[in-house]
Amino acid sequence: MTNLVPPVESAENAGANRRRWLLGAVASAATLGGAALAWRRYQPQTLAPSAEATLWQLEFPGLDGGVFRMASMQGRPVLLNFWATWCPPCVEELPLLSSFYRENSAKGWQVLGLAVDQMEPVKRFLARSPVTFPVALAGLPGVELGKSLGNVSGGLPFTVVLGSDGRVAHRKIGKVSPDDLRAWAALK
Template identity: 75%
Template sequence: MTELTPSPALTENIARNRRRWLIGAMAGVAALGGVGLAWRTYPPQSILPTAESGLWQLEFAGLGGGTFSMASLRGQPVLLNFWATWCPPCIEELPLLSRFYREHSTKGWQVLGLAVDQMEPVKQFLAKSPVTFPVALAGVSGVELGRSLGNLSGGLPFTVVLGSDGLIAHRKIGKVSPENLLAWASLK
């Protein structure tokens, strides 16, 4: 019987693949650890922006020129959605948010899409896929605003639900579901 010995090239290839797998696994563990830490240190509601701390004084670039003022939404329940044209889950949830706005705007609900993006891609996207709610441009500063509202990772999409009292009632990192919207609709 002949003993088979792998070639040096095959041995090196196997070793390289093992190193890649090990590095990938370590990166995955580190990422999960970071998510766990972010979850554990999620800021309490008391330190997040409220009506008293300046959220309602913010203004954003409007898509048609001019500005969109958060003050115009004050005193109403608001669904504030951070999204971008390059974010597939963001794009997937926009029809749900449009439907929510159509069905609940008569009950006082406001929806504002804050694009963490550049003006031209947002305009081009909305020309092809319009939404029923207002959209304003937050740009890269939208990431910091999202963080101040509890999105420590800066991930998109990110949704914040504000009660008519101006306090944060809910936060959702990731794509909203019909069940989320149904639960939020009962808030005042």
């Protein structure tokens, strides 16, 4: 006669099995979450039409006391860089952005630095380390603008490349590289 009753598991084995099952479930959830994040990151992201239209209507305080109007840049490619004086990678990439502007402005490229900072620290910083491109003050609302342009984490530096058509062509969170700038220079 065959015994149809399963063997009784020891408490030690039952605990080990539960831990293995729990560890497997956590690992599976982490893998699925990472895959979803990677999938989302590499999907084309576009602004809602109203967000693109709104971008070109924005005005920012200029460092000279005037107003910088985004509409003045419409119709040509734009490299829009969000930065702050207290952000080391932001400060490190500014000379690269200045070179990009010097080399490509004759080809129609524009660069705008939007400082997510306060007026006085930005003025002091740029007096010591000038740049060749215009800088305007976005302040804390610049973080929200960056989020609307695809920087959901609000991290700095954040660079957005807009084509001549006014649409977002590229985004980069983190310091730009010479390779990024060479690739972007080929865009129109």
